[in-house]
Amino acid sequence: MVRIPKSHPRYWSLLYREKIIESMEEGITAKAGLIAHGRGEAFDYLIGERTIEPAERAMKVAVAKLLLAEYPVISVNGNVAALVPRETVELAKAVNAKLEVNLFYRTEERVRKIAALLKEHGAGEVLGLNPTKKIPGLESERGKVDENGIWKADVVLVPLEDGDRTEALVRMGKFVITVDLNPLSRSARMAHVTIVDNIVRAYPRMIELAREMRDYDRKELEKIVKEYDNERTLSDVLRHIRDRLTRLAEEGIWRRERLVT
C-alpha cells in the first residue's frame, strides 16, 4: 500500500482510495468497483467531504426503522467490505440485523472472501453463500438472494447499491435504506431512506445512533419514521451542493494567480 503523509489535506480520501485498490488486488472488490468509488469521491468532494444535516436526518430514520424491523438485513458488497468491514459487523450487532453478502458481479470466490473477512471482524452468521431465491425482475446472477436473508427481510440496508436492484427490492415490498453519495442516482431516488454520505463516515455515526436509540420506546421510533420525507432530504442535499458551487464560483477558488505572483 502506498504511504500517504497524515499531513496531506485530503488524507482520508487518499487512504480509502488505497484501501479500495488493495481490496481489488485481494479479490474482494470488483474492477468496476474502483470506478464506482471514483464516482463517489467526486460527489463527496461536491458535498464537502463531511456529514451534512440531511444525511444525519436520514441516518436517524434509518436506525429507527432498523430497530423497529422484525427481520432487518444488512447487505454487503465488495466496496463496502473494502471500506467498512468492522463497522458493518458492529452496526449489524447494534441493530440486531442479519448480514448478507450480495454482489453485483457475483463470483463464489468473492462471496467466500468477503464472508471470511466479515468473520475476521467478529461476524457470527454470514448469509449469501448459498442463495436459493431470486428477486423477481432481475437476471439470474444479479437477482440471487438468501432465503433466510434479503428474501425474508422486511427492512433492508443496501449501501452502494445498483439502481435496478434497489428498484426490484422496493417492488418486492421491502423497506429499503441505502447509502449513496450521488443524490441523483436511481438507488438514491428509489430507496425509502437515502443517506447521502460517505459510508466511512455514515456507518460509525449509525452505530453511535443505534446505541443511543435502542433505549427509545417504539412510539418514539415510529414517530421519527413517520415524520420523515426522503424527497425533501434529497432536495436539501441538492440545494447544499448548489449553494456550495455558487459560493465557490463567486468567492473564487483560484490559487494560480497567488502562486505565480
Next chain:
Amino acid sequence: MVRIPKSHPRYWSLLYREKIIESMEEGITAKAGLIAHGRGEAFDYLIGERTIEPAERAMKVAVAKLLLAEYPVISVNGNVAALVPRETVELAKAVNAKLEVNLFYRTEERVRKIAALLKEHGAGEVLGLNPTKKIPGLESERGKVDENGIWKADVVLVPLEDGDRTEALVRMGKFVITVDLNPLSRSARMAHVTIVDNIVRAYPRMIELAREMRDYDRKELEKIVKEYDNERTLSDVLRHIRDRLTRLAEEGIWRRERLVT
C-alpha cells in the same frame, strides 16, 4: 469486453468504462486510473455529458496557443492512451507538437506499452522513454521528463493530470493547458487554460479546430489568447453545473412514488 447495447441511453459512458478496465488489464492504465475515471464520469454526468460553451471557448484558446508555440508538447498518460490513442496522435500532427509519455505511476513497462500503442496509431517519434531531466519540486519518479520534450517545451498540454504536477509545470514557467472534468481540481485551477470536458469529446473537436485555425494569421491567434480569462471559464462551468442541479431538483427527478402507486 462486456457488450453494451447501442440503444442504452448512456452507451458511450459505459463503452469507455469498459475500455478503461480493458486497458488496466493490458497494463496500460494504472489501478488508480480507474478511480480517476470514475471521478470523471461523475463530473461528466453533472455537466450533462456534452461539450458546453465554456469548454468550446477554452479549446479554441488552447488550439491557438499550441499553434503559436515554438515548442509545443502533448503529454500522454495511461487514461489518455486508453481513451483517445488515435486522436492524441492526430492532434499532435495537427498542431505540430511532440508527444511525450509521462506517467504519474511510472513503470518502464507501462511507458513502453503506451509508446507502442501510439505508434500503432500512427505516431512518429514518441518521447518519454529515457527521461533524463527532473521537474523541480517533485519527488524523483513523478518528476521525470524528457530533455527534448516537456523539459524544453514552452507550451504543454497535460490532460487528466495530477494537481502537483500541473502546479510544478506552471512554476517552471510553462504555459499549461489541461483537460479535466472536475472544475474544482487543483489541475483545473492551476492551469492557464482548462478545458472542462470529456477528453473523448474534446480531442476530436480540438483536431477540427486546429485544421480550421492553422490558416489564421498570428495576430488573430494572439488576439484569441489575449482575450481569454480562465477564471471566468471555470466560474461559468460551476454555474452551469449549479443550474443543472437546480433544474434536476425542481423538475422532480423522483420516480419511486410513481413506481409504487
